[in-house]
Amino acid sequence: MKKIEYNSYDVLLKQLVYFFSTLLVLLLGSTYLIANELGYKEIISNGRAVIIEGNENLAKKRALEDALYMASLQGGAKIDGFSSVDKSTNLNETLLVRPSSTIKDFVILEENSDSTHYNVTIKAYIVTVNNFLDCSSRDFVNLSYLSPHYSISSRLAPWTNKLPNVISSSILNNLSEIDYINLADTSKVAFNPNKVLKKSINLDYNNIVESKNNALKDGEFAVHPIIKLDYSKGRLTRISKEIVVNLTLNIYEGPQFNLLETLNYKFSLWSGNKTGYGHVDAFLKVSQDKLTDFVRTSVSKIQYRVLDKLKCQPLQAEIKLINNKLVVPIGLNQGLKKGSVGFVSDGRDVIMSDWVVLTVSDSRGDSSIVEPLNPLNKNENITGKIIKFLN
Numbered sequence: 001m002k003k004i005e006y007n008s009y010d011v012l013l014k015q016l017v018y019f020f021s022t023l024l025v026l027l028l029g030s031t032y033l034i035a036n037e038l039g040y041k042e043i044i045s046n047g048r049a050v051i052i053e054g055n056e057n058l059a060k061k062r063a064l065e066d067a068l069y070m071a072s073l074q075g076g077a078k079i080d081g082f083s084s085v086d087k088s089t090n091l092n093e094t095l096l097v098r099p100s101s102t103i104k105d106f107v108i109l110e111e112n113s114d115s116t117h118y119n120v121t122i123k124a125y126i127v128t129v130n131n132f133l134d135c136s137s138r139d140f141v142n143l144s145y146l147s148p149h150y151s152i153s154s155r156l157a158p159w160t161n162k163l164p165n166v167i168s169s170s171i172l173n174n175l176s177e178i179d180y181i182n183l184a185d186t187s188k189v190a191f192n193p194n195k196v197l198k199k200s201i202n203l204d205y206n207n208i209v210e211s212k213n214n215a216l217k218d219g220e221f222a223v224h225p226i227i228k229l230d231y232s233k234g235r236l237t238r239i240s241k242e243i244v245v246n247l248t249l250n251i252y253e254g255p256q257f258n259l260l261e262t263l264n265y266k267f268s269l270w271s272g273n274k275t276g277y278g279h280v281d282a283f284l285k286v287s288q289d290k291l292t293d294f295v296r297t298s299v300s301k302i303q304y305r306v307l308d309k310l311k312c313q314p315l316q317a318e319i320k321l322i323n324n325k326l327v328v329p330i331g332l333n334q335g336l337k338k339g340s341v342g343f344v345s346d347g348r349d350v351i352m353s354d355w356v357v358l359t360v361s362d363s364r365g366d367s368s369i370v371e372p373l374n375p376l377n378k379n380e381n382i383t384g385k386i387i388k389f390l391n
Contacts, residue, residue, distance in 0.1 A: 041074070041125070043123070043124050043125075045067045045070045045071035046121050047062075047064055047065065047069075047070065047120045047122070048066060048118070048119050048120075049117065051113065056113060056118055059117070060118050063111075063117075064120050066120075068122070074126070103124050103125070105125050105372075106122045106125070107123050107375065108122050123373070138335060140181065140335055141181055141310045141311070141335070142184070142335075143181050144186045144220070144221070144222040145172050145175065146187065146189075146191040146222050146225075147186070147190055147191045148167075148168040148224070150229075151226075153231045156230075159288055160229060163243075163245075164227040166292055167227050167247065167295055168227065170295070171299055171303060172187065174300065174302075175306065180307065181307065193250065193257075215255065216257065217334070218254050218315075218316075218317040218318075218328070218330050219315045219316075219329075219336070220253075221253050222252040223251050224251075224252065225247065227246075227248075228245075228248075229243060229244070229245060229246075230243075230244040230246065232268065240270055241271050242268045242271060243268065243269040244266070244267075245266065245269065246264075247265040247266070248262060248264055249263040249305075250262050251310070260309070261309050263302070263305050263306070269291055269294050269295065271291060316386055317330050317386070317387060318385070319384065319385055319386075320383065320384075321380070325369050326371065326372075326379055327367055327368070327369055328367065328387055331363050331368050332363050332364060333366050334366070336360060338363045339360060340359070340363075341357060342359075342360070342370065342387040343356065343358070344356050344358060344385040356377050358372050358373065359371060360389075370387065
């Protein structure tokens with residue numbers, strides 16, 4: 001057989017292919033393993049303890065501890081081992097079994113005793129790593145498209161006044177084509193971002209008197225485009241004339257329009273050259289139609305940045321006590337279903353050590369009734385706290 005000689009470039013290229021192929025396999029494997037570790041589980045567990053000297057209270061505590069430990073192991077376990085040698089040179093093997101998950105809440109379903117043992121059956125919620133990264137069960141998000149704000153440099157040609165509308169319309173149309181997003185077009189209603197910081201938009205004159213509505217409910221979002229066009233020269237080449245587009249998308253959440261994220265995007269459009277020779281400049285000038293097409297192409301993917309921010313955003317709201325029931329202003333219209341699970345804390349950020357598990361017992365249009373899994377968690381202690389639902 002004829003021996004094939006490889007030059008140094010071929011060898012380097014071959015090594016790079018092997019390296020990136022191995023790296024890709026490792027990344028895909030890591031992603032799969034991490035995905036399997038995320039989530040929560042509802043587990044039924046049994047515990048049993050011996051009644052010593054008729055002390056049922058002590059036996060109940062030990063049985064409950066046994067049930068909680070077994071529930072933790074069902075959520076996953078880490079097993080470590082080591083060997084040791086005693087003075088008689090006997091080899092001892094030791095295994096350490098530790099839960100890899102955390103019990104955030106539980107309720108006793110059944111307890112009974114006989115002449116020798118006390119038995120406890122519990123239902124527990126086991127939480128692992130970070131549940132809020134799992135977006136698979138979220139069916140949709142509600143998004144309002146707010147009236148854009150434009151700013152155009154006076155040094156640009158008059159025809160460029162139509163470009164902000166082209167940009168806005170393109171973003172609106174592209175967002176509307178994403179099935180996951182329920183898009184409401186409120187671009188015809190005036191929107192002032194400074195006003196919503198001072199008072200609720202529900203009290204705005206347009207909403208009350210003219211029945212124009214761009215208000216948000218809990219669990220809903222809005223995107224506000226800010227488009228700025230500037231003139232520039234010599235950025236691409238020494239004699240180039242350019243249109244610089246600065247696009248900002250502010251994403252708001254809830255009735256108070258809390259700023260969730262600011263997405264910035266900047267690009268330049270070459271409109272021709274300024275050489276000082278009129279006939280040359282006229283020959284190199286880019287047509288308005290071509291520049292308009294360039295603008296549409298440049299913003300054709302930005303809707304996916306909005307989607308990436310919203311698709312994993314958990315539903316959250318403040319719990320209120322109405323007619324002795326715990327009610328949240330989020331319901332079927334926002335994608336919250338009966339049986340959904342949420343956690344509460346004292347602030348907007350849910351702290352794991354303070355979690356209490358609640359489930360949705362009834363969900364309607366824009367509201368739902370939630371109940372604590374553990375009846376020992378009283379309604380009055382939960383009222384006013386923020387509930388964040390698992391996706």
